[in-house]
Amino acid sequence: MAKKFLIPLAATILFTGLTPAVGQADQVSNVQKEIDRIKKESQAAKGKISAINQQINSVQAQQQSTKEDIMSIDLKMNETQAKIQELDKKIEETTASLKEAAKQLQEAIIRVEKRDKLLKTRVSAIYEAGDISYLEVLLGSQDFSDFLERLDAVKSIVDQDVTILEDNKRDRDIIAEKKKQIEEQLKSLKAMQAEAQQLADQLEAQKQERERILKELEKQEGELLEIKEEQEKASLELVNQLQAKIEEQRRAEEERRRASSSDAGSWSPPPVHSGGQFVQPVSGRISSPFGYRVHPILHTRKFHDGTDFAAPQGTPIYAAAEGVVASAGYMNGYGNTVVIYHGNGLSTLYGHIRHGGIVVSEGQSVSAGQKIAEVGSTGRSTGPHLHFTVIKNGQKVDPMSYLR
Ligand SMILES: [Zn+2]
Structure with a gap:
């Protein structure tokens, strides 16, 4: 390969203008x-x-x-x-x-x-x-x-x-x-x-x-x-x-x-997530949970690294907790994506955002429940939904343990 x-x-260098x-x-x-x-x-x-x-x-x-x-x-x-x-x-x-x-x-x-x-x-x-x-x-x-x-x-x-x-x-x-x-x-x-x-x-x-x-x-x-x-x-x-x-x-x-x-x-x-419960990132039913799933036709096992929430195009997406926007832009199969870092090695990722649907920028501080984007179907997606991934110390973990 x-x-x-x-x-x-x-x-681009972020803090160049400052003189300590x-x-x-x-x-x-x-x-x-x-x-x-x-x-x-x-x-x-x-x-x-x-x-x-x-x-x-x-x-x-x-x-x-x-x-x-x-x-x-x-x-x-x-x-x-x-x-x-x-x-x-x-x-x-x-x-x-x-x-x-x-x-x-x-x-x-x-x-x-x-x-x-x-x-x-x-x-x-x-x-x-x-x-x-x-x-x-x-x-x-x-x-x-x-x-x-x-x-x-x-x-x-x-x-x-x-x-x-x-x-x-x-x-x-x-x-x-x-x-x-x-x-x-x-x-x-x-x-x-x-x-x-x-x-x-x-x-x-x-x-x-x-x-x-x-x-x-x-x-x-x-x-x-x-x-x-x-x-x-x-x-x-x-x-x-x-x-x-x-x-x-x-x-x-x-x-x-x-x-x-x-x-x-x-x-x-910048805020540091205390480890409490997350805010629901979008209102919509869970269409696909985190973990291994078997393809209904190919019968192949595939790992799904987040929770999918089905919601109509344009539905607001909220920051699950306070933090800093670590990334806002197109990211591989996730399409238009926002990653928020909450401190303590904890990040959340919001994928498949609609074109022009990102309303925050890199480095911006956000509070829990603040609107950050809108639901879309960009990247590897078959219909409008939010793909929500939680990363804890470099490991993708089940988002539901933070949402329940
Ligand atoms: Zn997904």
């Missing part, structure tokens, strides 16, 4: 140097966070395209599957029709065979009788009534022979037609089976392609998790730096106050 960050130069009294000037300037150092460090941390953000965006864009690839291959696979089903149905129909044609062919052959046999026995009977023709039968009649009887008999034999011959001709036509039909159907069946094989191969290739893409997606997920962990560390680092900066500023003010007795009493030290 590339780790290139921009380190912005020249951080001689004797304590060195101490004050040392504190000021420390503040400047921390400021540079936090600028670097901010740069690091924004570089990580770019990485996250790029991996997420890759993921989006990978997901689209999966969708497109799923659609292709559906198509192939539908073609295979259609073909299977056709093959089944052709096979049934082929079986029926074969049965009809067999029956026609049997019928012809039977008739041929009948004709043969009749012909051989005539031969056995000594080459007697129909005419001879008629000429051999005793009298006219005998002649009529014989004529009737001969006529019926002739009729039967004609019927047999005609039936045979019809059946022979059927045989020829069925043979041709079977030949054609066998040919098309063969073609269909080849096509089915081709489609099955295609489906298998698509399956393998899908597996490959899924693995790619998994890799990207892992990468993203890694980057996010890094981002998490960087943003905590930043909050710690901001806390240290405020502590240093407090010390600087105290030194300065001791140095110049003239304006004693005009300065009050």
Whole structure:
């Protein structure tokens, strides 16, 4: 993973205009140097966070395209599957029709065979009788009534022979037609089976392609998790730096106050949170609590580092306790964010503030319940809500233990 960050130069110096009294000037300037150092460090941390953000965006864009690839291959696979089903149905129909044609062919052959046999026995009977023709039968009649009887008999034999011959001709036509039909159907069946094989191969290739893409997606997920962990560390680092900066500023003010007795009493030290209950930062129901949660679809465990309060866009957000604004601006996945330091290593973070919704600035002292911002949906957010994180000595803790 590339780790290139921009380190912005020249951080603005907060207390440059002040001139401490001689004797304590060195101490004050040392504190000021420390503040400047921390400021540079936090600028670097901010740069690091924004570089990580770019990485996250790029991996997420890759993921989006990978997901689209999966969708497109799923659609292709559906198509192939539908073609295979259609073909299977056709093959089944052709096979049934082929079986029926074969049965009809067999029956026609049997019928012809039977008739041929009948004709043969009749012909051989005539031969056995000594080459007697129909005419001879008629000429051999005793009298006219005998002649009529014989004529009737001969006529019926002739009729039967004609019927047999005609039936045979019809059946022979059927045989020829069925043979041709079977030949054609066998040919098309063969073609269909080849096509089915081709489609099955295609489906298998698509399956393998899908597996490959899924693995790619998994890799990207892992990468993203890694980057996010890094981002998490960087943003905590930043909050710690901001806390240290405020502590240093407090010390600087105290030194300065001791140095110049003239304006004693005009300065009050930044407030320190006594450890009591917080003010509710926004009015809204809890939509997602602090802690691990399982993604409903992906079934992946994810750590949620704060409490989410669902509230309409523009709802006022209040400082949970008195303190100093340590940071006010865009911060990684939290979007527009305010961080307030309450002293004693305790900070609160308010995320997803609407564009233009921050009403305090860095270094400003705020009292408990003072409006600091308005609810929005900036950063990684799906709808307007306040993401509220409590940081105690560099650890993210459950905000509810301060709110109940
Ligand atoms: Zn949240």
